[in-house]
Amino acid sequence: MQFKISKELLVQIEQFIQQKNDQELEVLLNEMHHADIAEIFEELEPYQATYLFKILDSEVTAEILPELEEDLREKILRGLSAKEIAEELDELDTDDAADIISELPQRKKEEVISELEDLEHAKDIVDLLRYDEDEAGGLMEKELVKVNENWTVLTCVKEMRTQAENVTRVHSIYVVDDENRLKGRLSLKDLLTTSTKTHISEVYIKKVDYVKVHTPNVEVARIMQKYDLEAIPVVDEMGRLVGRVTIDDIVDVMKEEADKDYQLAAGISQDVEADDSILDLTRARLPWLVLALFGGFISVHMLGLFEGAMKNHKELFFFTPLIAAMAGNVGVQSSAIIVQGLANNTLSGSLFNRLIKEVSLSLLNGVILAIILFLGSYFLLGASTKIILTITTALISVIIIASLLGTFVPLLLDKIGVDPALATGPFITTSNDICGILIYFSIAKLILGF
């Protein structure tokens, strides 16, 4: 049932491609789901994928296109004429077609659009190209089933049959007025269980959730998830029904958001995958490492300032990485919880309450850890009483400060409109390293007086 590409299958396909054995290839791929074929494409060399693409039916290849990674899709499309691309897009839903067109170079874009056969379809696609990919307009498809509030159910069913031909999944039937303004909805189930003689205006549900064309993707996702919706209509500034967003698009948005946040927390600033090129991976990773390196310069400089302590209290320097590590870990924990709370909209209460809570929490954690540190440094490491006093006091202070930084930096970023996820990962560990070391040696100076 669950399809996994076997090594044998891949080898076989590669052999057939080399032998240009189109017949065997067609037999092999004929029964496969387009998502599986797309997965095979990703495993092949681009020239092999292009070869396969050309021998497959355009009904199949059209479905494969949106599933591919952008760079492979680009390579395949480069080998096709504008007319050939247009033929593929004629088979696709408007949202997928618009996404693919928007990736083409400007010149080819226009050529492809002029080659589209179905004029209505072409108009819809051009309309979608106007919207940003991060808003509902860029996510929606034009395909939907709508009926006029003034119709009878009989007209409605007839009309719907025609409309439904072009819609992959119906979900809801939207009700509009003569100006195409969204008025309500009808569920397919209602239609299935209602007598055909009823009048539309009597049966439709006036309460209907909708989003606007400029509603951000993540907000659309939040609404659809909260209200368990499988499709949501999109209206323009005048309240006219212009499209709908379906749950499968939202699943992709959620996946991308989660991946992005996860990567940011790990200090990776672009959407990359393990199989991307070394150059892409470096571009995504290096900036954060450079940031951390400059943070490191500051900590080197700071430690140099406390050089005087080395004469009588060299152990202090042995404990520096421990203190820095604890500060980093606590900061990442606090920021992660806040970033998630902001993303899931589950933060409540005032800033002051949060401050009190974070201080209590880190005091509790700090004291427990300080006790372990006390026992460990006394029995395991054999440190002196004064040093132990210094490091335990420093640990508790550092933990409190680190958790406060971890809590309030993302909140601040969010306030000023910057993605709070930037505040996790290298940024927070680096700043906590620096703060931690500064606090640690300041306390040491106070207690030990060097």
Add this chain to the structure above:
Amino acid sequence: MQFKISKELLVQIEQFIQQKNDQELEVLLNEMHHADIAEIFEELEPYQATYLFKILDSEVTAEILPELEEDLREKILRGLSAKEIAEELDELDTDDAADIISELPQRKKEEVISELEDLEHAKDIVDLLRYDEDEAGGLMEKELVKVNENWTVLTCVKEMRTQAENVTRVHSIYVVDDENRLKGRLSLKDLLTTSTKTHISEVYIKKVDYVKVHTPNVEVARIMQKYDLEAIPVVDEMGRLVGRVTIDDIVDVMKEEADKDYQLAAGISQDVEADDSILDLTRARLPWLVLALFGGFISVHMLGLFEGAMKNHKELFFFTPLIAAMAGNVGVQSSAIIVQGLANNTLSGSLFNRLIKEVSLSLLNGVILAIILFLGSYFLLGASTKIILTITTALISVIIIASLLGTFVPLLLDKIGVDPALATGPFITTSNDICGILIYFSIAKLILGF
């Protein structure tokens, strides 16, 4: 349109509760979506939420229950008799009802089940209780529309009308044989566009995706996402149709998985939220901090071993946090990419290729960073040539080792069946801190000969 709870609304509701003004409360909440009311519940004190719960209609409260956080739900249910709980559950879909029952204490569980009115519903719920919550059986609902392959379309439509009454969203109509074995599916759309005189066996689609009752949740999510499914049938060991999983459940699974991975990467080991109690938060955070602390002990001990270097090369100790931080950051980046690749099933190629790639990548990053380190420590920090040689060599070596650890530890964990996400966050930073320091001072010893 998008509902946000205003402070004023909350204050108003709290006032009405205090005044026991049930009439106003009903007016206020009457028009609201149950998901919004659930959100209000979360903002109230438990006794207030319980009060509201009791004055609302059971049709509404039943829908609210599955939306609540587990601890609030528990508090509310504690105030209800078994009969009252059963009345709520009678209104719910089998999957939600089973989830709620499974949280009850054993004794109450049995009482509630015996109080359920609809026997068929009760049987379905009990059946669902057998499955683990992490597998398809624990995720599925019993509500679905199925028809027998031997029926005519006419019988089918009649039967479906009855069945559809109990099913919130129809999605697909499943076709079974006399033994209830899944044979194929019919789409609602096909039914809408096909003449009613056709025979079932002529129109149904024999190819149907399905999962088994013991298929893990994450695998179900992967399949539904890959094939863009909105519902998938679940079969038992004998191939009999026992339920279906719908996309809204999958959206929740994906959200939970993403949150869990994100938290693990940040060193938080349970599913917690910013608004959880200090004790819950400590339980989730402290273990990782203790781990990091013990890692710290090792680094303190190791640094002590290199005490001899302090006499002539004290700058070495100033650079320790910098080296440790770079090791930590590189390790987290590498592991995050692997963990995501494993989760998304996008890792390809052999281990050896991955090794080569990771070494080249970190060599490239390492050399660039070493050049910056060279310039910085020469011009900004005024370090000596020998020290600069030491720290740059150490930086490159540490980056290579850290990225190899970050790459292969999660791969190894995955191999032996442990969640690779455990290898990100504190675990990888701590072990990289230790390795980094050891490599750094070993190289220093080699070059400077102390």
